[in-house]
Amino acid sequence: MKKNVFYPLILISAFILIVGSACGFSLGGDTTKTEEPKVIVVTATPETFVNAPTEAPIVVPTEAPAEPSVTEPPAFFVEEFDTDMDNYSYWLQRGDEKKMDLRYENGKLKFDLNGDYIWPYVTYDPFTYTDVRIDIEAENMGSNNNSVTMVCRYSEDLGWYEFNIENDGEWFIAYYDNVIAKGYLTLYDGGSTAIKMGRDTNIYTAICQGNELTLYINGVKTRTVEHKDLKEGQVGIGVSSYENYPVKVYINWMEISEP
Numbered sequence: 251m252k253k254n255v256f257y258p259l260i261l262i263s264a265f266i267l268i269v270g271s272a273c274g275f276s277l278g279g280d281t282t283k284t285e286e287p288k289v290i291v292v293t294a295t296p297e298t299f300v301n302a303p304t305e306a307p308i309v310v311p312t313e314a315p316a317e318p319s320v321t322e323p324p325a326f327f328v329e330e331f332d333t334d335m336d337n338y339s340y341w342l343q344r345g346d347e348k349k350m351d352l353r354y355e356n357g358k359l360k361f362d363l364n365g366d367y368i369w370p371y372v373t374y375d376p377f378t379y380t381d382v383r384i385d386i387e388a389e390n391m392g393s394n395n396n397s398v399t400m401v402c403r404y405s406e407d408l409g410w411y412e413f414n415i416e417n418d419g420e421w422f423i424a425y426y427d428n429v430i431a432k433g434y435l436t437l438y439d440g441g442s443t444a445i446k447m448g449r450d451t452n453i454y455t456a457i458c459q460g461n462e463l464t465l466y467i468n469g470v471k472t473r474t475v476e477h478k479d480l481k482e483g484q485v486g487i488g489v490s491s492y493e494n495y496p497v498k499v500y501i502n503w504m505e506i507s508e509p
Contacts, residue, residue: 323376329504332357337376343369345491358389359504361489363396363497373404373486374506380482381459385505389451390417392498397490402458403483411480413456413465414490419445423463423475437463437475444470451502459509 323337331354340352345368352370353360361370379402388398397416404410409428415421422439444467446452455466464474485506491497 325377325379326507327505329374329506330357331359331501331503337374338372339375340370340372343371343488345369357502359487359501361497361499361501362392363489363491364495366491366493366495368495368497369488369490371399371401371486371488373401373484375484378482378484379403379458379506381509382457382485383505383507383509384456384485384487385453385507386487387451387453387502388415389500389502390449390498391500392496393491393494394418394448395492395494396497396499397492398452398454398499399488399490400454400456401484401486401488402456402463403480404486405480405483408480408483410483411458411463411477412488413454413463415442415445415452415454415465415467417445417447419443419447421445421465421467421472423465423473425477425479427479437477438473440473442467442470442472444468444472457509 335354342350345363346365349363349365350368350370351360351362351364352372359372363370382402384400384402386398386400390396394417397414399415400413402411405428407428409426412424412426413421414424420439420441423437425435425437427433427435446468453468455469457464457466461476461478462474463477465472487501487504489497489499
């Protein structure tokens, strides 16, 4: 009986086809080249801080501390002698300084003169004046032999004008010439019944305006004289003792104003 020879041929053919397909999958294309490996670059992830601010902080500007204000001394005012006397200075025209006591106390400027012929003056330093009015209230507590003085246009080099009211009823207006005469020149003098003599209180007024010098005693116009030498200067007050003492005069207030 003849055997079928195609059966083994079929098997061989199938085997060849399978092997050929396998080689085709693995070696297909150009067998002389090999594929280069791909390189994967790993980048670091930025670190995240839990407390990192997400926005710039808001800065609230703060105001600079205010500088302390400096109070300028006034030109025209009423002095009641209840604060310091830094704006004043004094000089002694005559007498023994050891026998006097000048102070402000309890709202008064007190002149206590315990010797004869002691003449202290007090000037207001911050300003010089051309035309000016000075009013004071003077209280006599001691000897009746004294005088109360108001000064205008004071200059250390040239001199000053002064108005003197004596507690015994007399008065005079004088010019202290520090250039030629080197002393006091009386411009006018007299007496007044308007002066309250003894231990009493008086209000005196001196006005320096242009070439005119005017004195009032307790509101009564006493005299106007003319003089042209001094044009401007400081203002001030004073108290003088003469033969008798103690002299105790208290200035209760002083007003500097425009005439």
